Amino acid sequence: MSEYIEHDKNGVSVGLVEKKFFTFAEPPDELVLESGSKLGPITIAYETYGTLDADKSNVVLILHALSGDSHVAGYYSVDDPKPGWWDIMVGPGKGIDTNKYFVVCSNILGSCMGSTGPSSINPKTNKQYGLDFPVVTIGDMVVAQKALMDHLGIKKILSVVGGSIGGMQVLEWCVRYPEMVVSAIPLATTTRHSALAIAFNEVARQAIIADPNWNNGDYYSGPKPNLGLAVARMIGHITYLSDESMRLKFGRRLQDKSDFSFNFDADFQVESYLRYQGTKFVERFDANSFLYITKAADYFDLENQHGSGSTVKAFSKARAKFLVVSFTSDWLYPTYQSKAMVQAMKKVGLDVSFCEIEAEWGHDAFLLPNERLSTLVKGFLERVYSEIRE
Amino acid sequence: MRFDLQIIASWIEPGSKVLDLGCGEGDLLHFLKEHKQVVGAGIECVEAKVAHCIARGLSVLQGDMNEEVLAYDDDVFDYVILSQTLQQVYEPAKLIQSMLRIGKKGIVSFPNFSHWGIRLQLLIKGHAPITKELPYEWYNTPNIRVITIKDFRRFSRKVGFSILKEVAINSDHHDRQGHIVRFLPNLRATYGIFLIGK
Numbered sequence: 119m120s121e122y123i124e125h126d127k128n129g130v131s132v133g134l135v136e137k138k139f140f141t142f143a144e145p146p147d148e149l150v151l152e153s154g155s156k157l158g159p160i161t162i163a164y165e166t167y168g169t170l171d172a173d174k175s176n177v178v179l180i181l182h183a184l185s186g187d188s189h190v191a192g193y194y195s196v197d198d199p200k201p202g203w204w205d206i207m208v209g210p211g212k213g214i215d216t217n218k219y220f221v222v223c224s225n226i227l228g229s230c231m232g233s234t235g236p237s238s239i240n241p242k243t244n245k246q247y248g249l250d251f252p253v254v255t256i257g258d259m260v261v262a263q264k265a266l267m268d269h270l271g272i273k274k275i276l277s278v279v280g281g282s283i284g285g286m287q288v289l290e291w292c293v294r295y296p297e298m299v300v301s302a303i304p305l306a307t308t309t310r311h312s313a314l315a316i317a318f319n320e321v322a323r324q325a326i327i328a329d330p331n332w333n334n335g336d337y338y339s340g341p342k343p344n345l346g347l348a349v350a351r352m353i354g355h356i357t358y359l360s361d362e363s364m365r366l367k368f369g370r371r372l373q374d375k376s377d378f379s380f381n382f383d384a385d386f387q388v389e390s391y392l393r394y395q396g397t398k399f400v401e402r403f404d405a406n407s408f409l410y411i412t413k414a415a416d417y418f419d420l421e422n423q424h425g426s427g428s429t430v431k432a433f434s435k436a437r438a439k440f441l442v443v444s445f446t447s448d449w450l451y452p453t454y455q456s457k458a459m460v461q462a463m464k465k466v467g468l469d470v471s472f473c474e475i476e477a478e479w480g481h482d483a484f485l486l487p488n489e490r491l492s493t494l495v496k497g498f499l500e501r502v503y504s505e506i507r508e
Numbered sequence: 509m510r511f512d513l514q515i516i517a518s519w520i521e522p523g524s525k526v527l528d529l530g531c532g533e534g535d536l537l538h539f540l541k542e543h544k545q546v547v548g549a550g551i552e553c554v555e556a557k558v559a560h561c562i563a564r565g566l567s568v569l570q571g572d573m574n575e576e577v578l579a580y581d582d583d584v585f586d587y588v589i590l591s592q593t594l595q596q597v598y599e600p601a602k603l604i605q606s607m608l609r610i611g612k613k614g615i616v617s618f619p620n621f622s623h624w625g626i627r628l629q630l631l632i633k634g635h636a637p638i639t640k641e642l643p644y645e646w647y648n649t650p651n652i653r654v655i656t657i658k659d660f661r662r663f664s665r666k667v668g669f670s671i672l673k674e675v676a677i678n679s680d681h682h683d684r685q686g687h688i689v690r691f692l693p694n695l696r697a698t699y700g701i702f703l704i705g706k
Binding site for chain 2 (some may be wrong): 439441457460461464465467469470471472473474475476490493494496497498500501504
């Protein structure tokens, strides 16, 4: 996902929020990961918005994508220049209405935004983990989120919501803890990466690995592999947009010049944009986290991990009511992948709604202001909320 | 709600499972959910209509009904409804067979092409009939089939499904109200509505 800091045009916001931390799996009770490795202690950064009902029935769990964090909405301080990454969707009266629901968003395991990841301190060495950090999976991320839910005393989740890699976690939640999930909204996502998606991730990882500063992941005390990470981000950005959105946004327009420079400076606006996105990204993201999270996404395979190769079998474990949404111009996780999961859900008799939203902004469309998406999410949540109260 | 949908709704047992093919903005499903405690699902191909349905709390899938019916298991619905769409279906026999595979019963309604008004237009004016039920010119109509009440009965014998109940109706100008036509329905009714079974 890209960074879109979209302020609500009506100025409505959930207001000031605070990042909190929860630590579990203290040795000797480390978490056994899917790979068989052990990890602990694990810290999960999270934020909550709204008020938890007395019967704890109004929980909406938001799961973020590759570069996101727990800061889904609101501001950290009065002079904070930008709100959380999905402020347009989460807040009072918005698609996910914080007046009605208790919203939780946590930073994923392996990330670098407050939860334990390769840039965290390894208690055994008192140094950053680097490549000693075990490979984590989407399943491991969800297990960590479940631990947070247990910590918060939440037994039922009204809805798990997420796009892209966040959508993978949504699907994982539905088959791993079916008794906890009342409904689910997987957006712009897939049950398994296509070869195309893996290919782009691999090129992005190789850009980091090829940076001499990467130094086998051990760079925390020296110069960072900023060039590699920036190139990785540039590749990502291409896959998040679309032919149409790039044509509209940049075309062949030149950046601050009227003619070619006849060298390798950024002539085109699209070059300049990608370079800017790359440079901005390295200021806040860890290269190793990028490697670990993209790998987790590539490994994710709902059919194989939960259905012995069958999507139908995998979804036969789920109990949730689903709202599946895809976007017409998303070529990273195209509509056919959403349709395939919808067919499997139908086959096993799950209650599923599906909408393919016409949008020109490619994979990123789920993050951008979209009246239709907000209305869909709002209507769906209202329905499932009223159904559990009947 | 449209008069033909009111008739269809009156045929549906409370608490049943219903699939509405081409559910539009979900008026029938909404009514059935509110008044008959039905567990409903809909299929609709127009994004804006699908979004409208989901936003009003219905379970609706965007897609082509001819393909979407294939992915359901046998007998998962009590009723599968196809209202005022049969005349637009490319393979009607195949679709009706699918409806009766995934549902115990089917409900089909369509504009009756042998209404006297239509007959007169063709006989006297000599051009392709245009009515409020079938308001298109020959060159822009989505209605690729002309069906009469009589033809549908014949079709049922040919395809091998049974007609459990049938009603012919005349609806008023806004389709909100109407009455049942018992005398010479094939000549006098604007719509035929059929409850069908295997």
